[in-house]
Amino acid sequence: MRAYPSQNPAGTLTIDTARGVTAARGFRASGTTAGFKDSGTPDLALVVNDGPQHAVAAVYTTNRISAAPVQWSRAVTADGRATAVVLNSGGANACTGAQGFQAAHRTAELVGEALGTGAGDVVVCSTGLIGVQLPMDVMEAGLAPAVEALADDAAAGVAAARAIMTTDSVPKLAAHEGGGWTVAGMAKGAGMLAPGLATMLVVLTTDAEVSSDALQWALQDAVKVTFNRTDSDGCMSTNDTVVLLASGASGVRPDEFEFGQAVTAVCHSLAQQLIHDAEGAAHDIEITTVNAVTESQAEDVSRSVARSNLFKTAIFGNDPNWGRVLSAVGTTDAAFDPDRIDVTINGVTVCRDGAIGDAREGVDLAADRRVTVLIDLKAGDADATVWTNDLTHDYVEENSAYST
Amino acid sequence: MRAYPSQNPAGTLTIDTARGVTAARGFRASGTTAGFKDSGTPDLALVVNDGPQHAVAAVYTTNRISAAPVQWSRAVTADGRATAVVLNSGGANACTGAQGFQAAHRTAELVGEALGTGAGDVVVCSTGLIGVQLPMDVMEAGLAPAVEALADDAAAGVAAARAIMTTDSVPKLAAHEGGGWTVAGMAKGAGMLAPGLATMLVVLTTDAEVSSDALQWALQDAVKVTFNRTDSDGCMSTNDTVVLLASGASGVRPDEFEFGQAVTAVCHSLAQQLIHDAEGAAHDIEITTVNAVTESQAEDVSRSVARSNLFKTAIFGNDPNWGRVLSAVGTTDAAFDPDRIDVTINGVTVCRDGAIGDAREGVDLAADRRVTVLIDLKAGDADATVWTNDLTHDYVEENSAYST
Structure with a gap:
């Protein structure tokens, strides 16, 4: 099993972002x-x-x-x-x-x-x-x-x-x-x-x-x-x-x-x-699921977390609330043993084997816009990354004020 | 086909809300x-x-x-x-x-x-x-x-x-x-x-x-x-x-x-x-899908709308944004013809046959906490109601500030 995947699916090709x-x-x-x-x-x-x-x-x-x-x-x-x-x-x-x-x-x-x-x-x-x-x-x-x-x-x-x-x-x-x-x-x-x-x-x-x-x-x-x-x-x-x-x-x-x-x-x-450039957002969140049985299951797990409003509001509040990660994982059909899952946020394994891991106080979410969440299912060797943003006041403001 | 279902699945039994x-x-x-x-x-x-x-x-x-x-x-x-x-x-x-x-x-x-x-x-x-x-x-x-x-x-x-x-x-x-x-x-x-x-x-x-x-x-x-x-x-x-x-x-x-x-x-x-009693919410939203082929499909459609953050923020902004209703309906597997769907918000059919219906200005969302959304799929005779709330600043605040 691999511990960390390559998050950029294309590797490291040179990209010029000034030309269209x-x-x-x-x-x-x-x-x-x-x-x-x-x-x-x-x-x-x-x-x-x-x-x-x-x-x-x-x-x-x-x-x-x-x-x-x-x-x-x-x-x-x-x-x-x-x-x-x-x-x-x-x-x-x-x-x-x-x-x-x-x-x-x-x-x-x-x-x-x-x-x-x-x-x-x-x-x-x-x-x-x-x-x-x-x-x-x-x-x-x-x-x-x-x-x-x-x-x-x-x-x-x-x-x-x-x-x-x-x-x-x-x-x-x-x-x-x-x-x-x-x-x-x-x-x-x-x-x-x-x-x-x-x-x-x-x-x-x-x-x-x-x-x-x-x-x-x-x-x-x-x-x-x-x-x-x-x-x-x-x-x-x-x-x-x-x-x-x-x-x-x-x-x-x-x-x-x-x-x-x-x-x-x-x-x-x-x-x-x-x-x-998501204007309403305060954090860019990269959610990677590793050691899933299939890539599709890894994607399902990452996407389920990416769509959890409770998780996304927690990140806005700089709160490494791994319980909200696990509860989103638990709604999927992916193969895993609930008592073996690890969750690592910005390098700190706050959840180990489905229970309390390293101290959540060690996670600094305020320092950087970028947040990485790594979910280790310990079930296979497939992985997938989904990118999302946090759920913020500005999101609510922009989307409620748009057409009125 | 029935136009309106009974929203209370139990009919009109007398309930005493003072006794537990x-x-x-x-x-x-x-x-x-x-x-x-x-x-x-x-x-x-x-x-x-x-x-x-x-x-x-x-x-x-x-x-x-x-x-x-x-x-x-x-x-x-x-x-x-x-x-x-x-x-x-x-x-x-x-x-x-x-x-x-x-x-x-x-x-x-x-x-x-x-x-x-x-x-x-x-x-x-x-x-x-x-x-x-x-x-x-x-x-x-x-x-x-x-x-x-x-x-x-x-x-x-x-x-x-x-x-x-x-x-x-x-x-x-x-x-x-x-x-x-x-x-x-x-x-x-x-x-x-x-x-x-x-x-x-x-x-x-x-x-x-x-x-x-x-x-x-x-x-x-x-x-x-x-x-x-x-x-x-x-x-x-x-x-x-x-x-x-x-x-x-x-x-x-x-x-x-x-x-x-x-x-x-x-x-x-x-x-x-x-x-x-959802404290973060400003509106209680009742989403009823009628004339679906099965009750399960009616429920899927109502739930898909209930889970759309874009729709829920629009309601918070008192915006009868029926485009966001339709786009949520379109993500389901329910049987329907996109060119026949009607959407009625608080009694005003703002979308008729999948296109522009009565004037959206006729919908008053500010007057009452309760909002009713009726989606007519014109495909069968089953219906289902899902209840939700709008997505508000207070929701973001409560859920980001909770454990920190």
Whole structure:
């Protein structure tokens, strides 16, 4: 049995967090102000794949109530080909009925006309309040300047990342350069960041030569151990979308394993940036379960703790309340002997063999924003990490005050 | 399909909320101060069944990490016979290892010796902080005065209910008199009330002549639609216990259906009192799902909404945010067509056929503490109600400040 896992599922690849989607060759981007937001900040982003390849992979929310743009985009990416992604903040276009789907469709048509491509190759993403129709006059007027602003430089990548922000305090960017090819991306949202519904939107780009099938496998593997294990408040959005576009512009066909690691490393970096920018949060919490029988059971245990409001409020109060960890563990179906579990918080094993361990006074939660919780089930050799935040007054404030 | 279900699963039986466990004949009770709590308030309760029958039924937490008193009491009630229940607040005796189990065992021995009965007929319940050993010197010294104080009058029932309070602001009592027999009870805890871990302790008494098998069936049926649908913060305690003692002192053997309805009505009243006394809460929320294919699916849908932090903070902010209701519904496996769901909040159908319904401005959430949410799946004819509270600043405050 291993005592400690590698928390970064991709190991230690170098990530540049100053560069976004345009770090990969063959891509242009823009971020402009169309007027969806009352605040007057940028709210329309475009990412265009200039090829020569136009492969795409995507992962969408598993929420059965999905927004119109998700329904549209699912159909677009089903054939593994896309040329552009258009994203707006200031309105989720979710639960908007037939009119909402028409709006997503029409948005894709307008982008397709402006770029000289088919509407069926345009992915659409929206974020904001549910149950409000998207103002299509704003979209129509805003798209021409957005297309006009398209550029392939670093500033354009940053501008696109800024235009998809809602309550994010900073844009989230990440890029990794491999052997002649690059994987890059931008993200917004997650949990407390996005009181509108915690919508997470991620656009990844690569100039590697990769088939759409290989692209989909790499993306699914990466999302599974990064975004899907970032569980800020247990709430699942109607709009979550992660899309990966490949231009092939590097002319290099990477090793599949190396490419997968790069995609995972970029996703991991973006997921960590999302957790770290959760405005309502005072602590970033990393919950790792080790020595489970299966990875799935390890994930269940970590996630159960990540979703316990009692545990999350205790961490906010700088209280290493391991009883609340154990009580969350006890609600899972994972294999374990209750009298053998150890819980270690910030290096102090406060619970040993299911009972009182080292003195809880030895745990310092006030010194650092980062908190690590290690749960040793002593049942097998599988592990999994889930990242979350504490539950704070600011979380309640942001999420109660949002739409009123 | 029915439009509205009966929210009280027991119909409209008359409940006296001023009388506790001594309302049923054949029972004595006491509530005294042993000294488990630093506050000096009562913290030791006894309920004694003087017969002639000594039937018992019990339902315990399904948390796999269960406290020592739960492990002890499971064994005690397995044979359907018990003569007394001893309960302490000021310490949960959970995650306390072999020493903790010895403490529960020794407590039962001491009570048995004082009452002239076997330790194997004494149920033990504890509530308070996890991971702290129960001070047995306090227990030993406290039991003699507790036995001394035993009485069969109404005041003794109230005193017992007071002695199990933690952060409860009032004792919870309920009694129903049927055709010559009575079902009565007391409760403490639930959700935000009990930051220690939301421990819920309930002791019910009846003077009806009922076999322990029939008692168990009636109790399980009642708990299923009352306490198990009271979901204040989604956290499950290591100590939850509901125990029903039957003395047979009325000499009346009731109709099984009528008896079951009475047990359900008393449990429903106690569960509502728990929700209403949740100190951190500003709203009591009743979430009813109608026209589901099965009752289990209706319960899943109601519970999913009850556990959404985003929905619960919205209600705190007096925001009828139906998008957060739908997004929680969408995470369940219940059968429904997303384009047919209606959501009605306080009588206003804000979502109709999965899209925008009547104006949300018509919903007044500030006027009353009680909020009703009705979700119509239009898929079958089953329904279920789950009761919860909103997520407030006071919840965060109480649960972060508790043990530090």
